[in-house]
Amino acid sequence: MKLSLNWIKKYVNLPKDLTMTKLSYDLTMCTVEVEDTVSIKKNLNGFVVGRILTVESHPDADKLRVCKVDVGDTEPSTIVCGGVNLAPNQLTVVAVPGAMVSWHGEGDPVEIKPSKLRGVMSYGMICSSNEIGLEDLFPTTQPAEIMDITNFDIKPGTPVAEALDLDDIIIDIDNKSLTNRPDLWGHYGMARELAAIYGCQLKPFDKVELPKTTDGLSIVIDSKECCARYAGLVVKNIKNVPSPFAIQSLLWRVGVRPISLPVDITNYVMLATGQPTHGFDRNHIKGSIHVRRAFAGEKLELLDGDILTLTTEDLVIADEKAAVALAGVMGGKLDSILSETTELIVEVANFDALSIRRTAQRFDLRTEASSRFEKGIDPQRVDDALAVIVSMLNREFPEAEISGYVDNYPMPLEEAKIRVSLTFLRKRLGKELSEQQIDKYLKSLGFEVSFNGDDMLVKVPSWRSTGDISIPDDILEEIARLMGYENFEYVPPTVVLEKAINQRGACMERALREYLAFRCGMQEIFTYPWIEDEYILASGADMSEMLELSMPPAPNESHLRSTLVPGLLKSVFTNLRYYESFRIFELTQIFKNNNYHSINETLEMLPNMARHLGAAFVGNDARVLFREAKGVVEHMHTGTQMEKLSFAQIQKPMWAEDKLWINILLNDELVGEIGLVSPKVTRDAGIRRSVTVIFELDVEKLKPLASRNNVFTHLPEYPRVNFDLSITFDESVKWSDIYEVAFKTGSVKDVRFIDEYRGSQIGENKKSVTFRTWIGSDEGTLTSDKIDLVTKQIAKKLNKRLGGDIRGL
Amino acid sequence: MLDKLKDNMQSKENTVEKNDLFARLKEIKTAGIEKINATFLPEELQLVRANLIGRKGKVTEILKSVGQASPEVRKILGQAANEVKQVLSDAIDQHNEHLLDSLSSVDGEVDITLPGIVPQQGGLHPITQICYDLNDAFNSLGFEVFSEPEITSELFAFDNLNFPPEHPARESMDTYWIKGHDEGHGAKRLCMRPHLTGASVRYLQQHGAPARFVYPGRVYRNETTDARHERAFFQYEALIVDKDFSFASGKILVKTILDKVFGRDVKVRMRVGYFPFVEPGFEIDMLCLVCDGAGCKVCKHVGWIEVMPGGTPHPNVLKAAGLDPSVWSGFYINIGLDRLVMMRYGVDDVRLFHSADLRFLNQFK
Numbered sequence A: 001m002k003l004s005l006n007w008i009k010k011y012v013n014l015p016k017d018l019t020m021t022k023l024s025y026d027l028t029m030c031t032v033e034v035e036d037t038v039s040i041k042k043n044l045n046g047f048v049v050g051r052i053l054t055v056e057s058h059p060d061a062d063k064l065r066v067c068k069v070d071v072g073d074t075e076p077s078t079i080v081c082g083g084v085n086l087a088p089n090q091l092t093v094v095a096v097p098g099a100m101v102s103w104h105g106e107g108d109p110v111e112i113k114p115s116k117l118r119g120v121m122s123y124g125m126i127c128s129s130n131e132i133g134l135e136d137l138f139p140t141t142q143p144a145e146i147m148d149i150t151n152f153d154i155k156p157g158t159p160v161a162e163a164l165d166l167d168d169i170i171i172d173i174d175n176k177s178l179t180n181r182p183d184l185w186g187h188y189g190m191a192r193e194l195a196a197i198y199g200c201q202l203k204p205f206d207k208v209e210l211p212k213t214t215d216g217l218s219i220v221i222d223s224k225e226c227c228a229r230y231a232g233l234v235v236k237n238i239k240n241v242p243s244p245f246a247i248q249s250l251l252w253r254v255g256v257r258p259i260s261l262p263v264d265i266t267n268y269v270m271l272a273t274g275q276p277t278h279g280f281d282r283n284h285i286k287g288s289i290h291v292r293r294a295f296a297g298e299k300l301e302l303l304d305g306d307i308l309t310l311t312t313e314d315l316v317i318a319d320e321k322a323a324v325a326l327a328g329v330m331g332g333k334l335d336s337i338l339s340e341t342t343e344l345i346v347e348v349a350n351f352d353a354l355s356i357r358r359t360a361q362r363f364d365l366r367t368e369a370s371s372r373f374e375k376g377i378d379p380q381r382v383d384d385a386l387a388v389i390v391s392m393l394n395r396e397f398p399e400a401e402i403s404g405y406v407d408n409y410p411m412p413l414e415e416a417k418i419r420v421s422l423t424f425l426r427k428r429l430g431k432e433l434s435e436q437q438i439d440k441y442l443k444s445l446g447f448e449v450s451f452n453g454d455d456m457l458v459k460v461p462s463w464r465s466t467g468d469i470s471i472p473d474d475i476l477e478e479i480a481r482l483m484g485y486e487n488f489e490y491v492p493p494t495v496v497l498e499k500a501i502n503q504r505g506a507c508m509e510r511a512l513r514e515y516l517a518f519r520c521g522m523q524e525i526f527t528y529p530w531i532e533d534e535y536i537l538a539s540g541a542d543m544s545e546m547l548e549l550s551m552p553p554a555p556n557e558s559h560l561r562s563t564l565v566p567g568l569l570k571s572v573f574t575n576l577r578y579y580e581s582f583r584i585f586e587l588t589q590i591f592k593n594n595n596y597h598s599i600n601e602t603l604e605m606l607p608n609m610a611r612h613l614g615a616a617f618v619g620n621d622a623r624v625l626f627r628e629a630k631g632v633v634e635h636m637h638t639g640t641q642m643e644k645l646s647f648a649q650i651q652k653p654m655w656a657e658d659k660l661w662i663n664i665l666l667n668d669e670l671v672g673e674i675g676l677v678s679p680k681v682t683r684d685a686g687i688r689r690s691v692t693v694i695f696e697l698d699v700e701k702l703k704p705l706a707s708r709n710n711v712f713t714h715l716p717e718y719p720r721v722n723f724d725l726s727i728t729f730d731e732s733v734k735w736s737d738i739y740e741v742a743f744k745t746g747s748v749k750d751v752r753f754i755d756e757y758r759g760s761q762i763g764e765n766k767k768s769v770t771f772r773t774w775i776g777s778d779e780g781t782l783t784s785d786k787i788d789l790v791t792k793q794i795a796k797k798l799n800k801r802l803g804g805d806i807r808g809l
Numbered sequence B: 001m002l003d004k005l006k007d008n009m010q011s012k013e014n015t016v017e018k019n020d021l022f023a024r025l026k027e028i029k030t031a032g033i034e035k036i037n038a039t040f041l042p043e044e045l046q047l048v049r050a051n052l053i054g055r056k057g058k059v060t061e062i063l064k065s066v067g068q069a070s071p072e073v074r075k076i077l078g079q080a081a082n083e084v085k086q087v088l089s090d091a092i093d094q095h096n097e098h099l100l101d102s103l104s105s106v107d108g109e110v111d112i113t114l115p116g117i118v119p120q121q122g123g124l125h126p127i128t129q130i131c132y133d134l135n136d137a138f139n140s141l142g143f144e145v146f147s148e149p150e151i152t153s154e155l156f157a158f159d160n161l162n163f164p165p166e167h168p169a170r171e172s173m174d175t176y177w178i179k180g181h182d183e184g185h186g187a188k189r190l191c192m193r194p195h196l197t198g199a200s201v202r203y204l205q206q207h208g209a210p211a212r213f214v215y216p217g218r219v220y221r222n223e224t225t226d227a228r229h230e231r232a233f234f235q236y237e238a239l240i241v242d243k244d245f246s247f248a249s250g251k252i253l254v255k256t257i258l259d260k261v262f263g264r265d266v267k268v269r270m271r272v273g274y275f276p277f278v279e280p281g282f283e284i285d286m287l288c289l290v291c292d293g294a295g296c297k298v299c300k301h302v303g304w305i306e307v308m309p310g311g312t313p314h315p316n317v318l319k320a321a322g323l324d325p326s327v328w329s330g331f332y333i334n335i336g337l338d339r340l341v342m343m344r345y346g347v348d349d350v351r352l353f354h355s356a357d358l359r360f361l362n363q364f365k
């Protein structure tokens, strides 16, 4: 919202030495955020008033003229100009050589230099209103029109800002910070706030006489729940003429386009008091004015030309025959102030915030009026607006007659009173305040305070009582912000030391992430919880158990992930554009439309939201990737203080191919799966090269340990020896069987897989498995005979039980 | 010794033959030492040894010829030859040791400017990194880490937090409601949580007061996305609840976060701000680190950058948490982690955080 400093100063005498920097800072700290302050004068620097003396044609250019212009110097300047409305004696705006000017009222200033135009030297430029950012105040009627200010009787050479009385500063307030302060949506409200901050006097509005008669005006509020008050004035003998420049200029400064005097007055009132008003052509209003809900399908043509089809939720102003305005949003085109209007009905009303917001939203119509009503204006403000409007009418239309007045205010606003304990204030502020201090701060904001022992009773002014101030904490805030938050020094809180924090769940989750990232060399990723349907379909996940968003980000992204696999597939797909081989993981919640449960409130039934861990290993060798993934899961407990996981083939994941998959178990419970993504899934996910192994784990099922559970084993007293064996088996023989046999041989302490080999030397359906065996004894060093013996025993057992074949033994 | 001997010899009447032998011995010694020191490989040095003092070495040859000399010369000459042998042998041993000490175990030439071998290339997401850094800082102040699930109800997302019934955030255009659970009100109406604050009431209901805890996590808003706006983003919220806690003590939460993230003492200011769940509420600014408050492009020439909202829990929030607001008070702060990471590293597009793009993520090791 834009505010004019000069306008604010009509209502309050600010301290003489107050700089704009200080004002912005103080307002930002205590009240609302000042986004920017703009000096209009500064933007008009370098432009002066010039009087055109002569206009002659240019010797070499049809469209250019050579003018003599008085710009306040002893000699007239020669200026070449292409303006179509140049005329002798005209007053206009000139940028003279040496001046630094900002074109269009913005950007960095540039210097004006004399220049030759088609062979004729030109000393300066005659400007159009558009070139100096004043097109809204001085609209052009044709292209290449220079700004004409002949109506202003000003000496040539006068700076334009001074000539047009535009020495003002525009304060731009962040609208978001104003949301909760409906009292600040006008210049008077901001003046009141500044008066409180700087302890200055606020001027009251003019006292005005309102007519005692209705002059036939009748107002019926049919929808009392949406309209607390509706006042109307009948004004006769007005003309739809342009406003005086001073009024136009004020409106223009704060971003409102001047239209005509009657309309500008209604806008002026709104900008002054924050109370929107509206004018109807009295001759168009048949019978009583009604404030009612629209009929279903009722049509209304608005001032902007849009024809709306209304709903029964929309509030309208209507006469006996039809709706004449969309209440609190915009007037109707047919019955508002028209060019031939001579008699007015001026509406000053209070409408319900929510109703106005809904309607404005429904039709995507945010107007100056609706954005004010939406914040919740107090009905008392109607009186302020009436005072301003009557004095404006008296001044601007001396010949007009205010002949009728009706104020329909069925339920006057109740005074809000808050009881506050002084002890509460002192404790929460951390400061001792006297009753006088408290009284001073609150009074300056319009509150009335009475003290009674530890209690004080605070009467809230009407303009702060529509939701903003209702509890003792609000009063505390009012005092604290006026004292200045910077004046409260940091007070270190005192704490009671209790038990140390021990959060196993949170620790395990972090340990898991750090294990994967730092021990396993994997990169953590985040993906959205909603996923494109194509990846869900590719993964074969069951859509029927997924939750859906009512209004998804995109039509094909309505499902919430019930598994991390689709997101991993997508991430693999996107990263394969830049990488051939990588490892990624994500640890986050999944969502399923089942297992509804309560965590705080029995009525609140929340769906299944287990945390899952998903990982993808991408490269070229499926066997190696699979073993890598398995290794990461197999050793997970070592880095994360949780119970050890085991493996078994129980149920193939939907997305895995037939051979390379295995389930992950914890104490016989299925907790996850590892698998090579099948060719079909790979293809459906758009992945063209590389193979992907994925694992997914239900983190909720993992069991964090209370402490580390490693055990120490004595170092062997006698050295251990190891030897490698390569033995050929049928393909059907599994490593786990080989291990079992070898490990259960006497003196064997450890057996580890090294390698497997397939090839023509070995024969079809055969493989050669190489493994390393450690043997040792607690009684003494093993002799070479003993080592030979154990080696032979292992080979023999593997041969007998598993058909293993070792040459040379 | 040898020179003295030679002088002795020359003072006497000696044969040419004897003089020749002494001269040769001297020459062998000088050349030998030179040769030894010019040798760079231990194997070569063994050849040099054989050549000089080996069985067929030059000194050995002279020693062998000593027998043919006259008895008075024989003794002196033998002594001299043995002396030379010893000197050479010592020189060889010494040089051999030197060669062995300075020997490289690398064959051939090396290029020491080759890059190092990259260690395991894993990493945490930058949001996780900053989150864990903050958890550590708050843990050290005795704060617990709490989390609630990402789907919550209107009761916890809005009702408990003093959002008025007609607040715009409750409408479907701002919040992601869950299909089939979007009709009712309060506990029955489910959504992707639009902020973290609801979790504070969950925690307080479960644990009571006094309480100190943080609850980081991801939140969701139905927005049009661009480089500055996201539908899913991360927040970090901390709450302290204690008896008669003054808002002036709340600064500790703000400072803990900013000092940790920026690694230095960051100046902050608290100014008026309005949020339904706090009273009084604050907008908290930090002094612009780029210009130190002088005003620059980054801070839009204000000198301060808005970093987080905060404030004292609204009495209605405390009541919803089952606490008596006349006894308990406290302070909230809430900071956007995405924006913090963006400020910290100069990341220019918030959508990168959910892109899973390794070209981006690999930069945060």
Ligand SMILES: [Zn+2]
Pocket (backbone or CB within 6 Å): B288, B289, B290, B291, B292, B293, B294, B295, B296, B297, B298, B299, B300, B301, B303, B304
């Ligand atoms: Zn700056």
